[in-house]
Structure formats: structure tokens, C-alpha cells
Amino acid sequence: MTHFPSKRLPRPGVVLAAVAGLLAALGLGAAGQAKAAVEPGTAAVAPASSASPWTDRAHGFASLAGGTTGGAGGRVVTVTDQASLARYAAAEEPYVIRVKGAVAVEPFGSDIVVTSNKTIIGAGDTGEIVHGELHLNPGTHNVIIRNLTIRDSYVEGDWDGKTTDFDAIQMDTVDHVWIDHNRFTHMGDGLLDIRKDSQYITVSANRFDDHNKAFGIGWTTNVLTQITIDHNWFTGTKQRNPSADNCAYAHLYNNYLSAQVADGDPVWTYGNWSRGHTKMVIENSYFDGIQHPYQADATAELVQRGSILRNTSGRTDAWGTAFDPRDFYTYRLDPAAAVPALVTRFSGPQKQIGDAVALHVPGDYPTVQAAVDAVPDGNSDDVTIAVAPGTYREKVLIPATKPNILLRGTGHDRSDTVIVYDTPAAYGGSTGSATVRIAANDVTARNLTFSNDFDEAAVELNGEQALAMKTTGDRIVFENTAFLGNQDTLMTDSPKLTAVSRVYVRDSYIEGDVDFVYGRATTVIERSVIRLLSRGSTTDNGYLTAASTWTGNPHGFLITRSKVVSDAPEQSFHLGRPWHPGGEPAAVAQVLIRDTELPAAVKSSPWTDMSGFSWRDARFAEYRNHGPGAAASADRPQLSDADAEARTVADYLAGADGWEPYARAATTH
Template identity: 50%
Template sequence: MTETRGRVRHRRRRTALTVGAPLALAAAGALAYGGAFGLFGGSGQQSASAATVAAWTNDVADGFASVDALGQNGTYGGRGGKTVTVRTLADLEKYATAAEPYVIVVAGTIPVNPVGKEIRVASDKTIVGSGTSGHIVGGGFFLGPGVHNVIIRNLTIRDAYQGVWNDKDHDYDAVQMDGAHHVWIDHNDLRHMADGLIDVRKDSTYVTVSWNRLSNNNKTFGIGWTTNVVTDITIHHNWLRETEQRNPSTDNAARAHLYNNYLEDTPGTDITTAYGNYSRGKTRMVLENSYFQGVRNPVIRDSTAVLVQRGNVFSGTGGRNESGGGTAFDPRSSYAYTLDKADAVPGLLRAGAGPRPSIGTATTAAAPAAAAAVKTLTVAKSGAQFTSVQKAVDAVPANNTSRVVISVAPGTYRETVKIPANKPHVTIQGSGGSRKDTVIVYGNASGTPKPDGSGTYGTGGSATVAVEADDFQARNLTITNDFDEARNQHLDGHQAVALRTAADKVLLDGLIVNGDQDTLLLDTAAKDRLGRVYVTNSYITGNVDFVFGRATAVIDKSVLTLKKRWNGTSAGYIAAPSTPANRRGFLINRSTVNGDVSARSFHLGRPWYAGGDATLHPQVTVRDTTLSDAIKTAPWTDMSGFSWKGARFAEYLNTGPGAGPAGTDRPHLTPAQAADQEVADWLAGWTPTAS
């Protein structure tokens, strides 16, 4: 920022930052750097091929499948391995059973022979349908003991039915797992099989089942077949329609979290539901914001089981509707999640469950023309078109109308980079196996003199990377400002920006943005201009106002790491918004705040009325986020004579030792208010899509 906010001076520690696999974002407790994988699974590698620039390639599991356990860091499937397209059963089996990781794209209909065969799947695989074209007919998949890190997604698996409704002779399932862990089953259409649609058996655990259509079957979804009580499973946003039993039947599950599912029994058909959600044996189940329509016995439990209900809707149901047996568990102690309103679930799932045209394809349905026109420029220390990132930016034509990807090879690029306003649609993308492999770094500060003697850089001018062009994207990079504050105490102005954005529709995915004071400046081109920014799957480090500016910005599924100041003390502020009135500010959502700092030493934020402009109305909402004990019990504070109570600061459903109850010094949103403060509300019609 251009003003000095108090006498806050500190410097970046001079130890090397290594970022590999943190604990999964949704897991309980503080996250840490280290290990071999990226934050949300795999190496985070982005290749230059058309198939890997689509948004779906960066998707990873939520729920229990995202939790670090059993030596596995979340669930990301074959991400980082080769992408192959298959159209035959032989090729599908070849790659599904391979030892190395693969992303296997099923393009077309694959008949399974013999009927009922279950294709064995090895660890570290993504099997994904290409748009709505990927069909497996007459068979399914089997995940055996110890198989882990598997994604089965966007497929239609159907028609192994042998003509007997309650078939006792043919164990033909769509997906069966016996002793597997870290599995994500998402956006599939599963129907008309001889036995079950999904069987989670024999101590399989850390499983998430989301956004599927399950229909036209007798035994839908069974969990258990074990006397052990170890299975942890999340089941959310699934549409179960015309299914008789096991919807699901959950036996001896340690933790079963079901939310925002839609169970529908249509009257006048040959299929009548026997029961809905069933908590059996020693299961502990939490059931939230689901919608039951026309279902007999919608919720039942054994006397030995625990079942906690909240927020569900029952329309035209009858028979058993039960809960009780204890307090179950708190899902938010393991991962963050956001509930949709129960009465919105039917419409939401009719529109969104099952295979999507934009998943598994090289281009997205929303912007095929732009994706097809991508031009790639390469940067490396040698053997590429350009030796610096700025030289590649300079080569982008002014007022370009289509995407230009600047692919930057692993290495450290000590330079400043500016993307001017007349060069939109630029992507800067590291081509290494991890976001830490490609580093853009410089060390200017606000008070650093310019070489030409024309003054100092100022806060905005100190940025290592400055983005002034709309529709900018950055992926798989580290962007750092390594200004050494201890050695520059003589300078007046220690704000040192790593990344500045002053544009609209900016997507930052899979980054490390590293600094101390004023690390990430999320701004707009002018006070009256909109500047939407979506940050996801990223790390941001700092200590004083290290996320600041007047942009409308979402920080989602990311880690904000608090750092000590240059002299070893712990004190600071995460956010300093300067939001214009009638516009949204910062939303920190489904993220984690951690860091090696003293307990109760950091504020969540303070209001920045830039230049003393009292017409501003700063806003920060922190929701569904895990807060370490570094956060003060009164997490907001004043700034430059302006009270934080005149700003729009609030929390909602945060967890962790730094979270706290609502009070005068700690505003919380009501559920009704929170419903109007979701990611979509911030982005206002813009859907960020990697391209």
C-alpha cells in the first residue's frame, strides 16, 4: 500500500522455502510444508497439451477422501502421470492395472466381455469419461485390498442386469472396493446393474462419493461387510432415484457424513423404495440438509448405531424417520465443507449431478473456441524461445484476442514481470513437476530507490509480478518478494509485494505467493472498475496486511501461513481490504490458517481506508476455514483511526483452536446471511475456467 500502516517493520527469514506436500487442506490441525506432492495432490504438474489445460484436470477430492492418512496425501488419482485416451476394453484394462499413475480418458462406449466382469484398478489412477460419451456397459470396476488414490469420474456405468430384480447369483457391481482407501467417485451415472451400484466393503476408508446419479436398481449403495469399525466416508450431492434398498445401507462405519443428497421415489412406477438412509451396527452417521421425496422409511437406525440429523426436508414420506444414540462426530474437525439449502437440493442435483460435458474433455463447453486458439510461448534458461518471462510477455501482440500460454521451465528467474493492460488472455504456467520448481523472484520494496533516480518504487511498484490485463491466469509457480528488511532498516517503506493484480477475471491456481509485509495486492484498475480474482489450491505467506487491496477476491481451498517478523516477534494481520461501498471485498473460504508463530498473536484483519477515503466500506468474510491458535480471540482491529466496527467483517462456521463463538468482538453470519456470501456471489456470473 502507499501509506505506512503504523510502525511495522520485519523481513523475510533467510531460510529456503520448500513446499511439497502439506497435509490435506481439509484435515484437522495445522498444515505443514514438506514431502513429495503438491498441496492438493500429485506434483501439480501442468503439461502443455490441450487435454491438461482444461479445468477438470486440477480437480481433487473433498470430504474424507481429502484427509491425509495411511501414508496418502488426499486423493488426486493419476494427476502428474500421462494422460491416455481409451476406446477398447483391452486398452482400459491395460492402463487401469498399470503400476504407474495414469489419467485414463474413456472416449466412447466400451462393452465389457464377459458381462459382469469387474475391471481391476491399481493405485494412482483417474478414470474419467470424455464429456458425456464415456460409457462402460455390462461391467464395472474393482478396487482390491490396499489400492489407493483412485478417482472414478464422469462415467456412465450401466446394464449388467440379468433379469432378476433381487439377484442373489450375480455379484455385478458398478464400483466395488474391498479394503481400498482414498477413493473419489464423482459425477457418474450408475444404473441397472445386477447387484449393487456402489459397494464400499471390508474396511475400505477415506472415501468420498459426490454428484452422482444412481437409479433404476434394487441394491444401490452398500457400506460395510466387516466387523471392524474403521470406514470414514463422505456422501454428498447424490441423486438417488427409483432405487429400492441400500440408499445407502451403512454398517459399522466409524464416521459416515451424508449431506445435500436427494432421494426420490416417483409414484406410479414398478420400483418402490423400501428404505432410505440406514445407520446399521456401530455406525456413527451425521445426516445434513438432504431432501427425501416420496420415500418410505426415509431414515432408520439400529439401536447400536448413532444417527444425528439436522436440516433435512421430508416431502411425502412415511414410516420410520429416526435419529439418536449419541452425538456422533463433527465432520468439520476433519475437513471443511459448505452446505446448500435443503429445499434447493432437488433443483441443484437435477441440473448438476451425473456426467458433465466439461469434464474429461480437452476444451470446456463454455469456451471451446478460445481453447482451440491457444498459442504457447516457451521460457527456459536455455533451449527455449525466450530466456526470461518478461521477454515472452513482450512478445505477446498488443490487444490479442485469444489465449497465449507462457510455459516456463523449472528454474529461478530473478526478474520483475509486468503484464500490461493491453495484453489480455495471458497464462503464465510452470512446466515443472511442482509449483516450487519454477520460481519468479525479486526484492524491491516500497522505499527502494529506482535506478534512474526518479524516486522510490512505492508499494504497488515493488511487485515482483504485476498483472494489469484482464483474463489473466497463473498456475504451478512460486512468486516471491525476498526483500531483506534486516539489511535495509535505513529505507523508509518496507512494504514488498510479491504479486499485484489490477484487472478483472484473474485466476490464480496452484501457486506459492511468498513474502512478508504486503505479499499479495489484489487491486482493481481504478476505484470504479470491477476486479474479480479467484485464488485456489495455493499457499500465501506473510505477516502484516499480506492480503490487501480493493478487489473482489475469493481465496478458496488454500493455505495462509503466518510468519514471524524480521526480528523474531509474532504479531500481524492477514487481510487489509479497501473495498469500495456496494462492492464485495475478500472471501476466505474452505481454507486453512497456520504458521510457526505465537498463540493469539495475529488478527484476521483490519480495514484499510486508503488515503483516508471514508466512503470505502472494507469487507472480509472468513468461512468454513480452519484457524490455528495464532488467531486472537478478538480477531479484528482498527487501522489509521478507522474502527473495524464500521467495516464488514464476519466469520461463519470456522473450526480449529483459533475459532471462537460469536460475540461483540467477533461477528458471525447467520445462516441466512451466509447463504448470500458464497463463492458464486463474489464472482458475480464469472466461472473461472483454466484455459
């Protein structure tokens, strides 16, 4: 298998940075409203990019020294109760753990121990851990905690957190941890405690609120911790926003501090504090109504540039040279004026993150099949398998037990990402020859090429069928895909003759020669290009379709608003023939080709018999086709206008459940 690295996704901040202009227009940059902490123009926007809030890749210090991948490579599981969460979080093997709904922890304030190589992520924006703490013991490494709300272990009257130690997350002497898009609120002691020489940490796009001690780093005299803190919102908190004690490097940028608790405390109400021997860099943050926005011990260093202070008071210390974050990693800065709008919108749990887990190939899993295997049986949640550009020489099976999968190529074009194998039917039967088989329901493939590159000319076999794709599931969608082969390229089938499966192919490309679009599934091919390959004959080069539609199903194949192309000689290709597998009389082909351009290679009598069954007994028809291959003849049944009105994409696909994949597909282009 060969592959190329996946491309980075653009971050929403690139677009939303325009908010800065809107804020200026509203007067938030005017004199008396907000002031820059340094001279205007000193905070340039960097050309480099950090990870988007919508990607699944850690950025900042968590991306260094091997990176932070969490449970990548492990199984995906969904938990709804404390016992399941605790079991998977503490397991020895890697897991991607989706938390669905609120998980109440008992006894009140108890720990859920998280071991190495775990991703814990909220499903949608509703995943919650209530009355409990996620705890990472010394030696734990490679953990991702995302998209959760952790709340409500506060003990009434213990505002200073002196009688309990019920944090939201606590970690001691760990490395490679990414804390992203969570909400921490109303806990017993600290919201987030990163302690005792923990290293390679990134804390991004979280919301800290309704609490005294928000976020502490340190509890050691060693100067080892490297931490990135960006795009977080601290609101309704008093102190530790954060407090960074003896950090080797603390990089804070684009954070928003607002609505600070005001209890008259002259010292322990503050924003960012560089303590001990910390080297801290603050960039393009926004401090609104904050006492002591940023301060540094005499032994520490703090460099600040580009931030905005609004209605602030107290210390704004800055001394020493600290460090240059770009000596370690690339990142981009959003304008400080845009930070309130950006951070309030994108911090905390996001439905877009947790709705569909993304499994990356080859980043998280070495092969496409390995990623499919990681999806749990009976999966009820959307899972995306994101396949990086490259050629993957493997066979892939999505079994019936693994529905709700999106298989998506991440390249610029569908030709960038190819899944290919070279098995003919002579080596395992027609089904066994398929490069990819989809037996599950509710599977979508997008921006990919599926190929069977068995060379018919190189070997003479009895059984040259070589499928690129076979489907038997229902509600299968192919968008912007290509199917490459010769005989039997694309088979859309169903589990049994009387079962109706539906397949929708849109904006795609299909090529072949003999029966290369075939099967009994209800199949719509829309806005696509179909290439009829020449086998070198002047009179008989092949057959586009070989439908085996159940006689009880009025909807077989519909090819509409498409273009059929060919370099085969004129009058040498059939549009189809009726396939009766095993001589089954109840398999009566139904094919309609309408509003489609046909080439000169199409015969003037385009339908033909197969295995003793007459094409005239099948249900073949055309309607309003055009091009040199669409010339009318007595052997070309045509629909009437009235009948054509009842033979649309919607009529073919709706079924009893009103399935409308064409409406969803239109929004993805």
C-alpha cells in the first residue's frame, strides 16, 4: 500500500477574522472602549496555520515529539453509563470512547481513571460527565479529551475548594495530552489541573465558567512543562485563568477573559499569571473587565503582544524575552478584536465535532479495512473514515453489522484516492472478486476511486468478471466517485431477490464493457459520465446494463441527466440485456435511460436477449435521450410524457421511508 500525507483543513478563523472589521465598525476598537496592550501593528497575522476547531489533529505543543493521537487505531465505542465509561477509559488497549448523554458519577466527586492511548469525546454536543472527575495518573500518555461538559461536583459553601479535591480533569506527570472544546463548570476545586512535570500539552477552545479556581499548571519546582493554551473562554471565574507555575514554555494566544468574579480580593482575583520560573508568551488575547490581566513573578518571564484590554485594572507585567513559539511549531493568530466573537461561538462542545467520529487512514489506521474494523457492530452513530490521498491496494468489506459509515477521500479530486485490487471471478467467484463490498445500510462514499485492475488480456480465464464495487445494503450513496473495470465493474444488489435495496450514484464516472452496471437493486445514476470501453470488435463490444430486478419491484435502474461516451466503433454496443441469475423467472429487468446523451457506439437496436430470455419480456425503456446514439427505431421502447412524470429520481428512491439522498447531496457541492 502506498499513500500520501493527509491535507490540512482550513480553519474557520480564516473566514471569521473578518469579524474584526465588524467589531471595529461597532466601535469596539474606538478610544475609550478598548485599548491595545502594545503599539498598533506589532501583532502580525502569521502565514502558518494551526489545526482547525473541526479537525481531529492536535496542534501546538501536543503535536510535537511524536504527536498526540489518543485512541487512534483502537475500536470506537459509545458509552452511556459510568460502568462502561470507567471500563473502557481504564483499559490497556487504545479506544475512541464516545460519551452519549449525561453520565452521572457515583459516589459524588469520584474519579474516572483514564489510561494511555485514549480519546474521550462527546457525541454531538450533549456528552456530559456529572459529579465526577477524569483522572490521569503518573506515566499516562497520549490522551485526547474533547467535546465534553464536565460539571457540578461543587460542594455548597466551599467556594475556595479547601475541603474537596473534585476537579473536572486532573493529571500528574503525564505527557502528550490534548484538551479541546470542552466546558468545565461548577466543580469542587480546580476545573483543570495540569500538575507535576506534565509535558507536551495543548488546551484549546474550552469554556471555563462559574468557578473560583479555573486552570492551574505546575505543583513542582522542576521547569519542564511545555503547554499551548489558545482560543479558550474564561467567564465567571475568579483566578487561575490560568496560573502557570514553573513552566518551561507557556504559549497563550487568542484567549478571551470576561465577566470576572468581583469579590474585592485585591490579589487572588487575576487573569494570566507567569509564576516561578515560567517563560510565558501571550498573543492577541482579549481581556474584558479583568483585574490584573497578566502578571509575572520577578523570577519569571512574560512577553505580551497584540492583546486588547477593555475596562481592566491592576497589573500588566511584561519583562524578559521568554521564547519564540515559532521555534517549536507553526500557528496562525486571529486578530485580537475578533476574539470575543470567535471564542464565544466556537469554544465548548460543538455538534459538528461529536456528530461523526473521524477515523483517519493512514494516520490512525494503516488500511481502510482496519478503520472499518474499528467501527463497532450495530453502530448507530455516524462515523467518517477519512482516507488520505494515495493508492490503497487492498480489498475492503463493510459488513452488514457496521452501518452509518461515510467513506471519504480527502484529496482535491476523486482520482487522488484510489482503492484497488486485481481479483477476477475465476479466483473466488463474482462476489469474491469485488475490490470493495458494502453489505451495510446507510453507507456513503465520496471523492474516491474504486478499481479492479485485473488485466483481461494478460491471462485467459473462464471467469473474467472483476468487480470494482458490489453493494447489497440499502440507502447507499456514491458522490463524486469513479468505478474502473471491464466486465462487471459495478454491481448493485440486495440480500435476496425479494428484498429491495436502493443505491444513488451522483456526479460520478463508471467505465466497463460487459454488463458493467448490473444487479437487482433499485439504482439511480444521475449527472454522471458512463464510458463504454471497446473490446476491439466492429460489431459487438458489450453491454452497459444487465439488470435482474425482482418482478415485484417496479423500480430497477434509472440513468438520468447523464452522458454516455465511447471510442468504440459505431453500432457496436448494447444498452443492456436481461439477466435472470440461475434462470430465475421472477428476475425481470427494469431499466430506464432518460434525458441522457448517447454516443454513436450505441446500436440502433440497443436491447438484446440473454441466456434464452427475450429482451422484449423485460422492462426496458428510454425517454428524451439525445446524441448520435439516440436515433429512434422500432426496437427502442419510449415512455410517454405521462409515464415519464412517474419515473423520476424521487419515485425510484423514496420507498416507505421517504429517502431523499439527492436533496442532501445537493448541499455537498
